[in-house]
Amino acid sequence: MGERRADRLEQALREAGVRVTRQRAALLRVIADADDHPDAAELHGRAVTAGAGVSLATVYRTLTTLRAQGVIEKLEFQGEPARWEAADQRHHDHMIDLDSGAVMEFTDERIERLQAEIAAEMGYEIVHHRLELYVRRR
């Protein structure tokens, strides 16, 4: 599945001087294969199931490392444990279905533009933002 992608990520890490260990490679694979938004425990479970011996502590350490490398992104929704997603995609915001827990992605250029405008008016520039819509089917 996401082997190509994982290989690419490994390469990027090596070039950044980050050691690609058995555990890190396993996690890269799991993350590249995920099309949802798993939390640390879930990622750990998947890696272990895939036959990789990894401890949860290492999963956390690795996630921190990968984030510092800009390879993955951390999502912190209200109350729940943090979730993660590969970062090599277009920017997008999230919509959370309160009933099913499903997380959907969306973007809207107009909103992006308005945000920048508002910040600029107050003398700031946006470093990063977070927009989450908690919704219910109708």
Added chain:
Amino acid sequence: MGERRADRLEQALREAGVRVTRQRAALLRVIADADDHPDAAELHGRAVTAGAGVSLATVYRTLTTLRAQGVIEKLEFQGEPARWEAADQRHHDHMIDLDSGAVMEFTDERIERLQAEIAAEMGYEIVHHRLELYVRRR
């Protein structure tokens, strides 16, 4: 200062069948007086300084109760402990200065409208949303 406001809130609670105890009254006062966004420990500190004997556990319990009554709102910014604000104000979003930690408020009708539009397009209605701009002075 915020005595009028606190009295109004007390009244609302009583009417909702919630007992207004010494501790709760003290917290209502502290919250009505706050013009910033304090976390539980900070609120506890202020209440104690104001001469009220309150335990931290009760602060948490009371915050939960007040929130259920719609009297206050919980803000969960990235990583930090939750912060609280009185809810009897117009809706607004937040802008966080990454350098000073200052939290500013803003609203933009256009953004609100776009959000509703986007949700509607996907067959959802917004129950609640969260928009935070993490910014830096320029």
Added chain:
DNA sequence: CAAGAGCTGAGAACGAGTTGCAACTGGAAG
């Protein structure tokens, strides 16, 4: 003013995430 539903304080428990430390590797240098 008796009674019990509702509150409270103190501390133990919890859950996600982090850290200290001794035992291990990647992978660069020889």
Added chain:
DNA sequence: CTTCCAGTTGCAACTCGTTCTCAGCTCTTG
């Protein structure tokens, strides 16, 4: 290929914000 060691790992202990347990209060209502 080996050697070597800074970078990693596993485990257990720890942190920190928050919640829970439970015995003892305290409001209200009858």
